[in-house]
Each structure stands twice: as C-alpha cells, then as structure tokens.
Amino acid sequence: MKLYNDNDPAPNPRRVRIFLLEKGIDVPLVHVPLAEGKHKTPEFLAKNSLGQLPVLELDDGSTLSESVSICRYLEALHPEPALFGRSALESARIDMWIRRIELRVMMPAGMVWIHCHPFTAAYAASQGRAQFKDFGESNLKVFAGACRWLDGEIAGRAFVAGDTYSMADIVLQTTLDFGAAIGIDLPEDCKNLRDWYARVSSRPSAGQDLSKFPVQLARKGLAR
Amino acid sequence: MKLYNDNDPAPNPRRVRIFLLEKGIDVPLVHVPLAEGKHKTPEFLAKNSLGQLPVLELDDGSTLSESVSICRYLEALHPEPALFGRSALESARIDMWIRRIELRVMMPAGMVWIHCHPFTAAYAASQGRAQFKDFGESNLKVFAGACRWLDGEIAGRAFVAGDTYSMADIVLQTTLDFGAAIGIDLPEDCKNLRDWYARVSSRPSAGQDLSKFPVQLARKGLAR
Numbered sequence: 001m002k003l004y005n006d007n008d009p010a011p012n013p014r015r016v017r018i019f020l021l022e023k024g025i026d027v028p029l030v031h032v033p034l035a036e037g038k039h040k041t042p043e044f045l046a047k048n049s050l051g052q053l054p055v056l057e058l059d060d061g062s063t064l065s066e067s068v069s070i071c072r073y074l075e076a077l078h079p080e081p082a083l084f085g086r087s088a089l090e091s092a093r094i095d096m097w098i099r100r101i102e103l104r105v106m107m108p109a110g111m112v113w114i115h116c117h118p119f120t121a122a123y124a125a126s127q128g129r130a131q132f133k134d135f136g137e138s139n140l141k142v143f144a145g146a147c148r149w150l151d152g153e154i155a156g157r158a159f160v161a162g163d164t165y166s167m168a169d170i171v172l173q174t175t176l177d178f179g180a181a182i183g184i185d186l187p188e189d190c191k192n193l194r195d196w197y198a199r200v201s202s203r204p205s206a207g208q209d210l211s212k213f214p215v216q217l218a219r220k221g222l223a224r
Numbered sequence: 225m226k227l228y229n230d231n232d233p234a235p236n237p238r239r240v241r242i243f244l245l246e247k248g249i250d251v252p253l254v255h256v257p258l259a260e261g262k263h264k265t266p267e268f269l270a271k272n273s274l275g276q277l278p279v280l281e282l283d284d285g286s287t288l289s290e291s292v293s294i295c296r297y298l299e300a301l302h303p304e305p306a307l308f309g310r311s312a313l314e315s316a317r318i319d320m321w322i323r324r325i326e327l328r329v330m331m332p333a334g335m336v337w338i339h340c341h342p343f344t345a346a347y348a349a350s351q352g353r354a355q356f357k358d359f360g361e362s363n364l365k366v367f368a369g370a371c372r373w374l375d376g377e378i379a380g381r382a383f384v385a386g387d388t389y390s391m392a393d394i395v396l397q398t399t400l401d402f403g404a405a406i407g408i409d410l411p412e413d414c415k416n417l418r419d420w421y422a423r424v425s426s427r428p429s430a431g432q433d434l435s436k437f438p439v440q441l442a443r444k445g446l447a448r
Contacts, residue, residue, distance in 0.1 A: 049373065049376075049377065050324070050328070050373075058313075064313070064316055064317065064320060065320060066319070066320040066323045066324065068319065068323065069316045069317070069319040069320035069323060070316070072315065072316050072319055073312055073313060073315075073316035076312030076315070076316070077312060088297055088300030088301060089282075089288070089297060091296065091297075091300070092288055092293045092294070092296050092297035092300070093288065093293070095290070095292065095293040095296055096288060096289060096290040096293035099290045099292065099293060100274070100290065104274070115359075130358075130362060132356060132358060132359035132362065134354075134356060135339075135356035135359040138354060138356065149273065149274075152273075153273065
C-alpha cells in the first residue's frame with residue numbers, strides 16, 4: 001500500500017496527514033507536488049481520473065481516492081483509536097457532521113477560492129474557465145453564516161460530533177485552516193469555534209505552520 | 225423511531241425512500257410537506273437546525289439528519305441486503321462513489337436549481353437572496369461534463385461502484401431524476417449511463433412517476 005499525497009495546505013491532502021498522525025499509522029508516501037501540477041499528468045490521471053490528491057494505491061495496483069473514503073478504509077484496517085465512531089449511532093452522527101461541514105462550511109470557502117480569489121484567477125484563465133466573481137464574493141457571507149450556525153451547534157461540546165475527537169474535527173480543522181490560508185477568517189464572535197480551534201490546533205497532529213505556505217501571500221488581495 | 229420525510233422529488237428525501245424499499249425496512253413516517261414550508265417551522269428546526277429533510281427521530285427524542293447518514297445508521301441495524309458494502313474496501317469504494325456523485329454531479333445540478341431556475345427565483349427573492357444566473361447557467365456544462373466523465377468510469381460495470389447495487393446507485397439515480405425533473409437531461413451520448421439508468425429505474429424501488437411532480441412545469445423556462 002502507498003499513499004500519493006502532498007504537504008500542500010489544501011484541505012483534502014491534509015485531512016489524511018492528520019488522520020495518519022492521530023491513528024499512528026505509517027503508510028509509505030509518494031510525494032505528488034500539487035504546485036507543479038503533478039496531479040494532472042497522464043500517469044496520475046490513470047490512478048484518479050479526477051486528477052486530485054490524495055490517492056491510496058493498494059498492493060494489487062488498484063486505487064482509492066477521496067480523503068474521507070481513504071480514512072474510512074484505513075480505520076477498518078486499524079480500528080484504534082476510533083475516529084469514525086464506535087456504535088452505529090455514533091458513526092452515523094460523525095458521518096452527519098462530516099457532511100454538514102463539507103457541504104455548509106467547506107463549500108463556500110471552496111467557492112471563494114475558485115471564483116474570486118486572485119491566486120486562482122490566472123489558473124482559471126489558463127484553463128479557459130470563467131471565474132464568477134460576484135458569486136464567489138457572496139460566499140464570504142455564506143461562510144461566515146455557516147460558522148455562526150456551527151458555533152451555536154457545538155456549544156457545550158468538546159468536539160464537533162460530541163465529547164470525543166473524530167474525523168469530523170479533522171474535516172473542520174482543515175477547512176478553517178484552508179480558509180485562513182486564503183484569507184477567510186473565522187468571525188470574531190464565534191467563541192465556541194475559537195475555543196474548539198485552539199483545542200484541536202494544540203494537538204501534535206496539527207503539525208505544520210500554515211503561515212509558511214506561499215498561498216498566504218495572496219491574502220491581502222482578497223475581498224473581505 | 226420515526227422518519228420525517230416528504231414524497232417530494234428532491235433528491236435527499238427520495239434517497240431514503242428508495243433505501244427503505246430496497247432494504248425492506250418499514251419506519252413510521254411523519255409527512256413534512258416541503259411545498260408548504262413545513263421544514264422551516266420552529267418545531268421542525270428544533271429537530272434539524274438546517275431545516276432540511278429527511279430527519280430520523282430516535283425513541284429518546286434525539287435526531288439524526290443527512291440522508292446518507294440516516295441510511296448508514298439503518299444499514300447498521302439491518303445489515304441485509306448490504307447497500308454500503310461488505311468488505312472494508314468495498315465499503316470505502318462505495319463511499320468514494322457517493323462522494324464523487326454528490327460533489328461532481330449533484331452539486332452542479334443543485335447550482336442550476338438554486339441560481340438560474342425560474343422555479344426558485346421567486347423564493348430566492350422572498351428570502352433576500354441573490355441568484356447568480358450566469359454562474360448557475362455555467363453549471364449546465366459542468367453537469368454535462370461530469371455525466372460524460374462518469375459514463376466513461378462505469379463502462380463495463382453493472383452498477384456505479386461495481387457489480388453490486390449499492391447506495392451509490394441510489395445517490396446517482398435520485399440526482400439524475402432530480403436533474404430531469406428540473407430540465408437538465410443526461411447528455412444523449414452517455415450510453416453507459418443510459419443503460420445503467422434503465423437498469424435502476426426498472427427496480428420496484430424506483431417507484432413514483434416523477435413526471436407528475438409540479439416542478440416539471442418549470443422545465444420549459446430553463447436555459448438549455
């Protein structure tokens with residue numbers, strides 16, 4: 001088994017990095033530098049036709065993509081510590097929170113990145129793809145609204161899905177760090193989320209200093 | 225246990241309806257008519273703060289939302305027939321396909337619906353929410369491209385994730401039927417998908433005649 005991944009702050013590669021650290025699993029890594037477009041080569045597209053990281057390659061050469069699906073598979077092979085829940089209900093609740101965070105919080109951050117971020121404008125143009133800037137900017141408000149909704153939801157809880165750290169925390173952590181890296185900060189009034197963020201960021205798995213990533217340079221140019 | 229749901233062609237309520245039929249599970253139903261806005265009442269928002277269907281209420285009064293998470297929970301209680309896979313790898317692959325269909329195929333259909341469909345324009349205006357019509361219309365092409373990509377991916381396979389019918393088929397079926405109901409058809413050249421569609425639509429779980437839904441009336445007005 002080997003994992004094709006990058007050290008990029010992009011949320012999907014980082015989800016699996018944090019998951020592996022939390023689980024204490026060591027999977028041989030093949031570095032695929034996103035910044036060099038190595039995820040779009042014919043060799044890589046044969047592994048994931050969507051040209052995205054991460055990809056897990058099994059010993060028979062077959063592949064599995066989608067960060068959360070890779071983590072689910074690794075959890076089945078290495079059940080402890082459980083990050084996808086122990087009971088049927090706990091697992092379903094963690095799944096619900098993963099989905100809510102992806103669809104409600106990550107989605108608007110991604111739309112800002114794709115549609116109105118100066119860093120992606122040149123790339124979009126090179127691909128002949130339009131950026132819809134007004135739509136992109138409208139997602140700044142959607143993101144802030146989603147954070148405030150989530151702030152209320154997690155009141156009184158240590159972690160996103162309950163009292164136990166789970167994959168849902170990893171998905172939210174990487175989403176908020178991605179947001180911060182591209183210039184979308186958590187609203188000041190999200191006290192519960194800020195406390196939660198301090199909690200997960202102090203875990204050894206948080207690892208890297210995101211301020212060192214070059215994408216941070218694009219920050220000043222973003223509509224706030 | 226009871227399920228709050230509707231007979232609306234909206235993909236999320238329908239996913240759970242099909243899942244229950246395929247599993248042969250009978251869960252007491254509380255009808256929440258989307259068309260009457262009953263999913264936005266204070267009573268319902270206490271069950272799901274996002275104001276969305278479906279919601280599963282457990283005997284202790286706690287709730288679970290997100291269609292796929294509800295189905296995962298019901299699968300754990302009623303393992304047969306397995307619709308989320310049997311082995312760790314099969315389960316991960318089905319999860320990957322659910323995610324790919326939601327993020328690649330459902331997402332652009334939803335963006336068309338939200339941002340450029342005449343049926344939703346009045347509702348968006350009533351909520352003080354802008355529709356980004358150019359962005360919405362750009363998703364017609366994204367949807368068609370995603371269908372063509374998927375058409376290649378499923379070549380030689382009976383079902384989305386392999387040789388066995390799974391939750392991924394339910395997610396795709398409800399997505400394509402939703403698309404058709406709002407006027408976004410599967411491209412003519414998607415032969416594999418058309419064959420697959422005929423296969424899943426002939427299952428008894430496909431049930432309802434979608435052409436009877438009033439949203440169909442909005443079809444002519446959609447930019448094609």
